[in-house]
Amino acid sequence: MEDVRRRYLEQIRGGNLSPALAEAFATVPREIFVPDGFHRRDGQWVVPADPEYLPTVYSDDVLVTKLAGDVPISSSSQPSLMAAMIEALDVAPGMRILEIGAGTGYNAALLASLGAVVTTVDVQADVAARARSALARAGIAGVRVEAADGYTGGPPDRYDRIIVTVGVAGISPHWLDRLAPGGRLIVPVAHGGIHPVLDVRPGPLTATVVCAAGFMGAAGPLGARHPHSHPPVAVALDNLEEVSPARWRPALDVDAYRGLWFAAAAWHHRVSHASIPGREQSYFAVLDDSGAGGAVVLADGAILAAGPEAERCVAVGTALSDRWWSLNRPPIRAWRIGFAQVGDPATPIWSPNSWTLATAAEDPAPPEA
Template sequence: MTGPRGDYVEQIRRGGADLPPELAAAFAKVPREAFVPDGFQRRDGSWVRPADPEFLSTVYSDDVLVTKVDNKIPVSSSSQPSLMAIMIMALRVAPGQRILEIGAGTGYNAALLASLGATIISIDVQEDVAVRARAALARAGISHVRVEHGDGYAGHPGDRFDRVMATVGIGGVPPQWLEQLAPGGLVLAPVKHAGTHPVLVISGPPDGPVTATPVCPAGFMLAAGPLTADHPGAFPSPAGPMDELSQAVPARFDPALDEIAYRDLWYAAGAWNRRASHVAVPGREQGCLTLLDETRTGGAVILPDGSIHTTGSADFVGQAVRVLDRWTAAGRPSMQAWQVSFTLTGDPSAPIWAPDAWELS
């Protein structure tokens, strides 16, 4: 590729995706700009239009493109390409497979799957998003993808798939997705954990047992309806940013944990403490690992250097110290070292299999 697309595949590789040749070819072939014809939102909140000089160079960067905003909250996007690549590789796509995609987004992810030889049914709960994705796929000349408007909780009744892939954050997996899998099939989904959405490879019969292994850290827009229904074991969400923090415990990591190791610590914290969450902290661009108190406005924040900051809750400082001690004593395990077990929970009329127990393998 030349021009703005020239470095695109290499950017995806630098983002952590060890692309096999067929997936590299799909990223090189499918025109991403066809899926954002109305432009997208920058990280600073401004809008990039197709006529803007930086439009193509931004489209062909390893970055998320937000395409729909509701009351300043992003509700649809084209995900970061390197994350898309990692998820597609974990899906183990082969020619001839049938894939159910939950969350159509712009249609770009389905186009990549189709370029690998799969046939896709993509479902989105937002009708306008489904309409635009359908038009984008036609504009790009992509076949073997059908986009439907509907609630993805039920999957696609009466059908059978080799893979189910969710591209929105969910609280758990409906039994229907597992029931619609062909023998040997799997679900790939970003499942809520400590305020983030690590991607899991999930398998099991619709009546259980259901188990999973983590693939990578991620953050996704939330699905609507029973896919994110509250349940007794759900992690808490913060009531807002955490202000007026004071340091309670000094740093213990020198150098500080890099982003990957910090996410590994974060995953372990969620496995060991159900108060773990994701909180905005003044002065820090990225959210931080936090153990939230019962008010969800305070608790203890663990920074990448291992220092602990608090709004004044000594009990949560002690809990944070124990998380750090335990993770260090275990040899700083990666999130991929965990095995996850699920329990059937959520809305009794529309239950989900949600993560319930974690063991280091």
């Protein structure tokens, strides 16, 4: 068990954990929060009696704990992503923290281990009950679990920090009402078919990017489509053909490709997430109006396309890539985001509506032909 925990910390430490957060990950028993088992990323259900149970629990991977059909609706998030979000939250002992999306309760337990006083809410009453039970079994004090609508924010208390662990379309005004002066929100907000994590500051509402991420999407007002929404995720684009060869050698690494993806979605409203049958990686695509065809830009600059509007989508994908290169390949953290209120007047949200480059990447090299 000691070796398993040590490897676990080594995986998470890629994000340069603070000593306090490293201690929290080392001491809070993750297995207590998935006592009935979980679905691995490949869909296999793993239970405590299985040999791979503990090695998978103590891996840097998401553990899905509840499905609606084939769609995940509750989980324990990828630990390195949890770590990045908690570090961005800048927690100090005694801080009051509101968490939207209780999940298994593990994230709230980590926050409490840092000395925070946590209120975590989940719209699913059964999920909230299991999280409450797991926190009690783990002996974690300082966490209140409420079954409540995340849009409203649950009990009308004041908080120094708010962290959201579900993908949302924007910021609830109720969260802003609960935030103490000088507070901040760490929130994964939809952008180009994924959910980059934003560090949001009120007055006027602005944000910077913490990291790229993908989350399960919220239901209700927090997940509502609006005038700034990108197309829904393309589950798979079939019959793709290479129409533009590789342009970049070496191919973009993961961080650079995320920078391209974020920029493309900031500049064009038809950019979204797409998957390609037979490939595990996620890609960004310029989707046509049907959402079933378009152009996929690969990490080496090659473009695959399908559908009656393929030529137009390829031209857009090429232009977006060229624009990103011409600006010295800005990373996602180079962007500053502004917000506007959208949605149903009865349940509005603050959604990103402007993206400004504050810095440029340091690599001025042009793409190779």
